[in-house]
Amino acid sequence: MQIQNYILVTMALFLIATCKASAEATFREIEFNVYGQYPVRNVTYLPINEAALKSGEEVPEPIEIKTHSLARTGPYSYKGDSHLQFYDSTNKNLVAQLTIPPETGRWLLIFVRNPRYKSQSEQQLKYLVYPFDDSLSHLPSNGLIFLNISGKELDGLLEDKRVNLDAGESEIYRVQESLPINLWARSFDGKKLLPALIKTYKFAPNHRYLIIFFPPVLTGSADLDVRFLSESVK
Structure with a gap:
């Protein structure tokens, strides 16, 4: 709920x-x-x-x-x-x-x-x-935006940068070859921090990226349903 x-x-x-x-x-x-x-x-x-x-x-x-x-x-x-x-x-x-x-x-x-x-x-x-x-002026080549419609507030690290990803769109991040992502979310009772996304993403040059956080597929799970959308920019 x-x-x-x-x-x-x-x-x-x-x-x-x-x-x-x-x-x-x-x-x-x-x-x-x-x-x-x-x-x-x-x-x-x-x-x-x-x-x-x-x-x-x-x-x-x-x-x-x-x-x-x-x-x-x-x-x-x-x-x-x-x-x-x-x-x-x-x-x-x-x-x-x-x-x-x-x-x-x-x-x-x-x-x-x-x-x-x-x-x-x-x-x-x-x-x-x-x-x-989805225009190039909003999400340019070699850019990454997080869109959080998961219902969870996320905290953690993008490589060594501390981030808080609340509901909606993030700022634009410039990406290179790879990016380690470690994000955590609070449990339903608010007493624990649980891993929501621990992964290293690989990037290609002249592409743009959108990572969407959807609610977990399994009710009560902390693992987000994450979609990684990549598009070539010619």
Whole structure:
């Protein structure tokens, strides 16, 4: 329950921020990839919305998105205002929605299962979606960002640098050949520090990296579900 509440608070704060940022959003074109902790299937979206349709665009066919465990999937494109909705392809129910901030036109939409959906399926959407700014200006070549949506506050060392990784995105770290990472999280009772990630990552030149911390796969475990996304920058 603690992890679920932490995730929901994190996502809610981000959604509030993006809604405020989009108050003056205008007609725009957006390119995005998708990623999920678990595979996303039978989910579609319309590549243009009502604002674009009113400008004379033809009604398009829905586009199905799919996620894979080790890489971004896409790209997909969208034209309209900043509000993007996703639907179940089998019953047409709304399963996710988000407001995309105005900063850039390239995003990585990260789908997370809504922990309240099972018990409140009539009131809750199936997925929460975190929009990560995936532009080169935000995550450049030879750069690394940590995205913590695990529900845990992490403390430890990146090589010999002390770090605290709270909810959301970290600063950008410059990477070279390898980086030893030793991160710890408190137990549920708050009395112990448990290893959450002890690993040395290898890096290639002219790539950029995103490490996502998802909640542990096993309830009660301290081992985070960690995803290491690498992309070549030509």
